[in-house]
Every structure is written in structure tokens, then in C-alpha cells.
Amino acid sequence: MTDPEYMDQAEALLRRVESGCDRINDESDADIDSQRVGGMVTLTFRNGTQIIVNLQKPLHEVWLAAKAGGFHYKFDGARWLDTKGQGEFFENLARYASEQAGQPLKFG
Template identity: 45%
Template sequence: MTETEFFTLAQATLDRIEAAMDRLNDEDLVDVECRRSGNVLEIEFLDSGLKMVVNSQAPTQQMWLAAKTGGYHYQRAGEAWIDTRDGSELFAVLARLVGEQAGQPVSL
């Protein structure tokens, strides 16, 4: 994939995550606030103060997620972002982590 294609896809991914967090907040499933600066999206859970950060890494063409449970690196495979270590999918991992904060399962 070209650098331009990666940048477009990465921005769309960050947009999708931010919109999902806004929806969950609007539905009162979780009290969350997002802050975005360029290719970095910070997600803060206001009840616990826990933060997660999702950002794109152009040199490696990856999406990175930093959470209390650790750091995750996702490479594009077909239509999904797949973890380079365990093969999990970005949105599935985010849904699990956010659901843990919400105290109930959520879908992104």
C-alpha cells in the first residue's frame, strides 16, 4: 500500500473509533472523552481516569494501541487491522477493553 493509501485508511480508522466512542458515550454505556491531535487519538474513561491511545505509525504502516494491558501493533490484512503477535483484530480488542470499563459488553 502506498503512503497516501495508508494515511487515508489510518485516518478513517481513527474517525471510526472516535465516532464509536462518541456513540457509546451518548448511549450512556461508558463515560468517555476523546481528544485527537493529528494521528493520535486519546481515549479517557472519566469514571476511572484510565486512558488508551490509538495512533498510526506511517513508517511501519501500522496502527498502535496503548492500554493498561499493554501495547498492541496492528498490520493491515485484507479488510482488517490484525495484531502482529496474536492475530486478534483491532476493533475486537477495543470492544473488549472498552466493555471492561463499561462493565458490560459493547460493540464498536
């Protein structure tokens, strides 16, 4: 994957995270504060916990930090998959965000 291809896919992922937060806030009382600075999106939940999604340009990865731990994802041409075989980015984001929000949430 070239640097421009990575950036296209990574930017699309960040936009999808942001739009997912907007939709969740419109459809529920989860009240997730989403803030973006450059290649990083910080999700802050009502209880003060956070999930941070940031781009790792030199590695062509996306990193996710949550209460559950830190995770690295690479694009396989169709999806962002955990580099240790622990699943797909948006499925995992939904699981970790649901745990931190105390209610079921879906990104996508």
C-alpha cells in the same frame, strides 16, 4: 501498501474510533472522553484510565495502548490485525475498553 493508501485506511480507523465513542456516549452512561491530536486518539474513562490509539506512519501500523498492554496492528486489505496474531483491532478495542469502563462496549 503505499503511504497514501495507509493514510486513507488509518484515518478511516481513527474516525471510526471517534464515532464509536460518540455513539457509546449517546447510548450508555460510559462517558468516554475522546480527544484527537494529529494521528493520535486518547480515550479517557470515568475511572481515569486511558486507551491511546496512534498511527505509526513509517511502519504502516496502528498502535493501541491499554491497561492490558501495547499492541501493533497492520492492515491486511480488509481488516487491521494484530501483528502477533492476537485478533482484530475493533474486537480488541471493544474488549479492552469494556474492561476499563466496567461495562460491555462495542465499537464498529
